[in-house]
Amino acid sequence: MTLESVIPKKSDVRLNRIRHVATRDGVKEWVLDAESAQYEQAGSKTVFKDICATFFLEGDRAVTLSSREGVLSTDTKDMEISGDVVVQSGVYQLNTNTIRYDHNTQVLSTEAPIVIKGKGLEITGDGMTFDLQTEHVVVQGKVQAVLEDFVL
Secondary structure (H helix, E strand, C coil): CCHHHHCCCCCEEEEEEEEEEEEECCEEEEEEEEEEEEEECCCCEEEEEEEEEEEECHHHCEEEEEEEEEEEECCCCCEEEEEEEEEEECCEEEEEEEEEEECCCCEEEECCCEEEEECCEEEEECEEEEECCCCEEEEECCCEEEECCCCC
């Protein structure tokens, strides 16, 4: 059952404390929890406030994303997320103002400045892409890296 299937056509609806689960071929890909959601029929979108999304990776690992708000395209399942965005993957944390999720490619990306910290590492840049399938991160723009306790 999807959010769209329980809402009458041409309706705008507001819900509190919701959970949306996205699956592909019967496999759970991600779960989005939010304090509130406003479904807008005209734009085929749902606007979320205070969100936390968990993306499930191979080997029972997960990447968690949280922010103040996000917009889910109900047609494509793509998301635009903004406001104090935090992405947590293992010991690494990424901070930025805005990030996009492309459901087809399973890629998180941003052109906004980013900071990645964790385990003796700090990287800053002008943007990045994070492929959730391969778990590869590419930092773009003016990239700076600080490594602690690192010996060549």
